Amino acid sequence: MDSQDNGSGPRRKARGRPRGWDDKTAQNTIKSLDRAMEVFEYLSEEQGKALSTLSEEMSQSPATVYRILVTLEGRGLVEFDHDEQVWHIGPKAFVIGSRFLRRxxxxxxxxxxxxxxxxxxxxxxxxxxxxxxxxxxxxxxxxxxxxxxxxxxxxxxxxxxxxxxxxxxxxxxxxxxxxxxxxxxxxxxxxxxxxxxxxxxxxxxxxxxxxxxxxxxxxxxxxxxxxxxxxxxxxxxxxxxxxxxxxxxxxxxxxxxxxxxxxxxxxxxxxxxxxxxxxxxx
CATH class of the missing domain: 3.30.450.40 (GAF domain)
Structure with missing residues (x-):
């Protein structure tokens, strides 16, 4: 017997990805997230960077980079060294990477x-x-x-x-x-x-x-x-x-x-x- 959804017809199989999956145009990307990932990836390669240095090297405003870093810090993906006044990759990045390696x-x-x-x-x-x-x-x-x-x-x-x-x-x-x-x-x-x-x-x-x-x-x-x-x-x-x-x-x-x-x-x-x-x- 087919499954019913509130009597309106057969329930659709859950999709692993939406239509237009291969469409990588701007309408299907989140610019702020993309910018945040750029900062995150750059910091992973060039750890121990001050906010002003990151901003200058990435040609981004200090305010934008700071908001990104604070957001990532809240998730444990980056952390701030108060003594040196520089930013590093955080422990949560390692945890996520380890999960990838396990699979x-x-x-x-x-x-x-x-x-x-x-x-x-x-x-x-x-x-x-x-x-x-x-x-x-x-x-x-x-x-x-x-x-x-x-x-x-x-x-x-x-x-x-x-x-x-x-x-x-x-x-x-x-x-x-x-x-x-x-x-x-x-x-x-x-x-x-x-x-x-x-x-x-x-x-x-x-x-x-x-x-x-x-x-x-x-x-x-x-x-x-x-x-x-x-x-x-x-x-x-x-x-x-x-x-x-x-x-x-x-x-x-x-x-x-x-x-x-x-x-x-x-x-x-x-x-x-x-x-x-x-x-x-x-």
Whole structure:
């Protein structure tokens, strides 16, 4: 039997969003709220700002910025340091952010990013994390090409002979890196495998500087992989995203071109999980 609403007809199913959801024109936005969020986001990046400094840097009147800050303060989203006379992000912002992180799944967030990466490059996209000194592959979006890389979820691979592995090693704390290298055998899988800790560290320094790593037939002859790290809120590399394919398609001449969408995908996934994008460093 259909549900009735005061006898006037079938009750409509609750809608998750209204008509015109995709209409982002001014008529569907709240300007004052948008302005408040601008102040909130700016303060989150530039904490410890005086009212006059915020007003000047954001080209907003002091009165407007003050009203916004006081409103946000009432919700615990910002707080005022009376001794220093500056504003900071408040504890409620952390609480809300933590709720977002609790619902965030790395694999779920990665799937659309990986799909776009595969379509942009034409090569198989992979997602992996470090697990007890090895790379654990969590997800893969395969290319439609007949010859392709295959790393099913659950596959383990040595970090020193993996694009994702080297991307993670390059951003690992030095003490932890030394402990890990001392505990593993840098096995030779091909004549291109890196078997010296000193040589590997030089490669890792280059990876940090350029923002991506390359498995240059170091695990399997005829296969090449390009990877970039994914960072969490603490700027720690917690995962890697990559594309893999035969050297006939992923040639040395193509590395630079293919690295750009890989780095962009890593940045997108970093932001999608609430992380902080970390730029290449020497």
């Amino acid at each position: 965030t799944s790395l694999v779920d967030r990665a799937r659309p990013v990986m799909r776009k990466l595969m379509e942009a490059t034409g090569e198989t996209a992979n997602l992996g994390v470090e697990k007890e000194g090895s790379v654990l592959f969590l997800s893969q979006v395969e290319t439609h090409a007949s010859i392709r890389a295959f790393f099913p979820p659950g596959t383990l691979s040595p970090m020193h002979a993996s694009g994702i592995g080297k991307a993670l090693l390059a951003h690992m704390d030095e003490d932890r890196l030394d402990r890990l290298l001392a505990a593993v055998d840098l096995q030779a899988f091909t004549d291109r495998s890196i078997t010296s800790a000193e040589t590997l560290k030089k490669d890792l320094a280059s990876i940090r500087a350029q923002g991506f790593s390359v498995d240059n037939e170091e695990k399997n002859t005829g296969m090449r992989c390009i990877a970039a790290p994914v960072f969490d809120i603490n700027r720690e590399a917690i995962a890697g995203i990559s594309v893999s394919g035969p050297t006939s398609r992923v040639s040395e001449a193509e590395i630079e071109r293919l690295s750009r969408p890989v780095i962009e995908a890593a940045h997108q996934l970093t932001l999608a999980i609430g992380g902080t994008v970390t730029l290449p460093r020497s």
